[in-house]
Amino acid sequence: MQSYREFINSNMVPIIFAYGLTFFAAGLAIALQPRQLSNFRLAHHLWMLAAFGIIHGIAEWGDIFIPIQSPYLSDFWIAQLWDLQQTAWAISFIFLLQFGATMTAYHLPWKPGFKSFILRLMPLWGLAVIIIGVYILPHSYGQSYVRYLLGFPAAVLTAISFLVERRTFTAYQASSRINMTLIAIAFGAYAIFGGLTVSEQTLPGLSWLIYENVFSYTMMPIYFWRMIIGLCFTILIIRTLHIFDLEYRERLETAEGERALATERQRIARDLHDGVVQAIYATGLQLEVAARSTANEPEETAHLIRRMVGQLNEVITDIRRYIYNLAVAGEDEAGFEKYIKKIADEFSAAASIPVRISVEGKRIELTPKQKQNIAFVTQECLSNVIKHAGASEAEIKFNYRPEALFFSVRDDGAGYGGVQGKVTGKNSGRGLKGMRERAEAIDAELVINGNPGEGGTLVSMRVLYRKAKGLS
Numbered sequence: 001m002q003s004y005r006e007f008i009n010s011n012m013v014p015i016i017f018a019y020g021l022t023f024f025a026a027g028l029a030i031a032l033q034p035r036q037l038s039n040f041r042l043a044h045h046l047w048m049l050a051a052f053g054i055i056h057g058i059a060e061w062g063d064i065f066i067p068i069q070s071p072y073l074s075d076f077w078i079a080q081l082w083d084l085q086q087t088a089w090a091i092s093f094i095f096l097l098q099f100g101a102t103m104t105a106y107h108l109p110w111k112p113g114f115k116s117f118i119l120r121l122m123p124l125w126g127l128a129v130i131i132i133g134v135y136i137l138p139h140s141y142g143q144s145y146v147r148y149l150l151g152f153p154a155a156v157l158t159a160i161s162f163l164v165e166r167r168t169f170t171a172y173q174a175s176s177r178i179n180m181t182l183i184a185i186a187f188g189a190y191a192i193f194g195g196l197t198v199s200e201q202t203l204p205g206l207s208w209l210i211y212e213n214v215f216s217y218t219m220m221p222i223y224f225w226r227m228i229i230g231l232c233f234t235i236l237i238i239r240t241l242h243i244f245d246l247e248y249r250e251r252l253e254t255a256e257g258e259r260a261l262a263t264e265r266q267r268i269a270r271d272l273h274d275g276v277v278q279a280i281y282a283t284g285l286q287l288e289v290a291a292r293s294t295a296n297e298p299e300e301t302a303h304l305i306r307r308m309v310g311q312l313n314e315v316i317t318d319i320r321r322y323i324y325n326l327a328v329a330g331e332d333e334a335g336f337e338k339y340i341k342k343i344a345d346e347f348s349a350a351a352s353i354p355v356r357i358s359v360e361g362k363r364i365e366l367t368p369k370q371k372q373n374i375a376f377v378t379q380e381c382l383s384n385v386i387k388h389a390g391a392s393e394a395e396i397k398f399n400y401r402p403e404a405l406f407f408s409v410r411d412d413g414a415g416y417g418g419v420q421g422k423v424t425g426k427n428s429g430r431g432l433k434g435m436r437e438r439a440e441a442i443d444a445e446l447v448i449n450g451n452p453g454e455g456g457t458l459v460s461m462r463v464l465y466r467k468a469k470g471l472s
Contacts, residue, residue: 008221013064015223020060022230026237027053033241037251041106042165043244048099049158049237052092059088086134086143093150094126100157107164126150144198152195159187169243179240186233193225260369280315336371337398340378344396347382354393355382361400364465373438374407374463377446380435381409381459390414391456408460415450415457435459 030050035043062085070078101122105115133145162184166177197209214222287308337359344355366374378396385391391413399406432448439446445462 004219005215008215012221012223015221015227016060016063019223019227019230020057022057022227022234023053023060024057025053026230026234027051027055027057029234029238029241033244035244038244038247040168040244040247042103042168045099045102048095048102052096052099052154055088055095056092059085059092062088082139083134086139086146087130089143090126090130090134090146090150093146093154094123096158097126097150097154098122100154100159100161103161103165104157141200144200147195147198152191155187155191155195159184159191162187176240176243179236183233183236183240186229186236190226190229190233193222193229197222336366336375340375340396343375343378343382344394347386347394351386353385353391356393356395357397358395359398359400361398364400364405366405366463366465367442370442370444370463373442373444374461376438377407377435377459377461378409380432384457385411385413404465405463406460407463408458410456410458412456 027050030046030053033046035046038044062081066078066081066085069081073081098119101119105119108115110118129146129149133142133149136142137145162180166180169176169180192209193214196206197211197214199211211222214220214225218225337357341357344357347353348355382394385394391411394409394411397406397408397410399408436446439461442463444464447460447462449458449460450456
């Protein structure tokens with residue numbers, strides 16, 4: 001037993017250093033965590049907990065560094081250093097007490113004026129304890145006095161504050177609430193080992209809570225158990241701080257979603273104004289002409305009306321296209337392929353041209369923006385097959401490869417004007433220009449191969465996945 005005690009005493013320096021390091025590291029981690037934009041009440045008061053950890057860790061290191069100075073300084077200055085260490089202890093406890101009182105006061109049914117009075121009283125209480133415990137009472141009694149009147153209530157209030165603040169984290173990970181519960185338990189343990197356990201007990205009924213008895217009962221010094229509590233606190237508080245990263249990430253995703261929604265609204269408004277609205281306006285003008293010429297030129301009026309009916313059908317098709325583009329964003333990859341098949345089935349029913357759909361490779365996630373633009377290209381391709389190709393069949397293919405989706409629409413019609421290669425602004429019509437813009441919007445490569453009379457037209461797109469390009 002004696003040799004074991006000597007072994008522990010010989011290793012007391014690293015134990016005390018590790019004890020101080022755990023609290024110092026916890027305080028530093030809290031201080032370096034950005035929390036200015038957080039909506040959590042806890043975030044705006046953690047600076048007091050950070051101050052406690054940093055100051056408390058430095059104060060504990062005094063048990064190592066002050067004895068080292070003994071050969072070089074007089075007894076007077078050594079006594080001043082011990083008083084300075086005890087003052088630092090007390091100041092760290094004042095920060096912890098203020099943190100616990102501030103967080104707990106939010107949940108008490110007191111009037112705001114009374115809460116403010118209590119919170120302002122805490123620093124005055126701490127100052128009175130420092131004056132009496134450090135500069136009036138003897139050193140050993142003063143240390144006990146500081147721990148009883150500051151350390152113990154500070155740890156208890158902090159434990160309570162973490163327990164009650166768990167409710168504000170209900171919308172986030174359950175692990176964060178568990179971590180806060182464990183932090184509360186850690187501070188409850190520190191209230192006993194750091195607030196009530198002292199070198200010389202002076203409180204009646206607690207004479208067993210002294211350093212020597214802790215060593216006798218547990219075979220480890222009090223500094224070891226405080227180190228374990230500090231280590232648990234450090235690990236748990238770092239894990240809890242992750243909640244602020246989740247909060248910022250959620251806020252960023254919300255902002256990106258709102259920006260994307262605003263951009264999409266602007267695009268729809270622009271497309272409707274330039275396409276649908278102008279077409280309806282033109283049709284209205286023609287109806288006025290038809291109304292004036294009904295009596296005198298009935299045949300020409302009938303022809304004009306039939307042309308306007310065709311224009312209105314195109315308007316309806318455009319409106320349905322916008323609606324489909326909005327609807328397809330929420331589909332998963334299998335649902336997206338079914339949606340493309342629905343477009344193909346409607347095309348087949350209207351044009352009496354069969355359309356085959358094939359899927360190769362393992363499905364990989366596409367973004368809503370990619371799905372919308374692929375759907376638009378599909379509709380434009382099939383529309384061109386009806387208007388220009390004179391085809392007897394068509395094929396839509398999804399080829400999922402590890403780096404990109406290769407999407408293509410092929411027909412066996414007349415071909416596209418002898419053009420072979422990438423679509424550019426010079427060789428694009430209005431529909432093909434729209435396809436090019438859709439491809440550019442998702443950073444995809446659009447290629448049209450057209451061989452008149454020799455196998456129809458192949459429109460292909462190479463669409464990089466989000467993980468490869470960071471697309472949204």
